[in-house]
Amino acid sequence: MEKIIGITDTRTRIKELIDRVSEKNDVFIVTRDSKPEAVVMAYEEYIRTKQELDEAKKIRFEKTLEDLKTKFKNWLIARGYNPDQMTEEEVYEIIRKA
Numbered sequence: 001m002e003k004i005i006g007i008t009d010t011r012t013r014i015k016e017l018i019d020r021v022s023e024k025n026d027v028f029i030v031t032r033d034s035k036p037e038a039v040v041m042a043y044e045e046y047i048r049t050k051q052e053l054d055e056a057k058k059i060r061f062e063k064t065l066e067d068l069k070t071k072f073k074n075w076l077i078a079r080g081y082n083p084d085q086m087t088e089e090e091v092y093e094i095i096r097k098a
Contacts, residue, residue, distance in 0.1 A: 002027045
């Protein structure tokens with residue numbers, strides 16, 4: 001569980017905080033004027049979290065791309081085109097004219 005600590009306490013106790021983060025995997029939310037400003041966490045946890053976020057972004061991008069492809073295909077069909085029988089050049093020409 002995260003622990004909240006003010007920036008002044010962080011300055012005076014930084015070695016202790018780093019020791020707790022590395023040894024006990026504690027996480028500290030550093031505040032300034034009672035507002036969260038930073039997080040101190042173990043490097044391995046940071047890397048794992050970053051990889052999970054990157055993977056989630058990739059999955060969301062791929063889903064969005066597939067949705068757009070489907071919508072574009074339906075747009076072509078609604079205008080009387082058969083997208084399965086079109087070349088890339090024909091598709092690009094339609095896009096250019098649109």
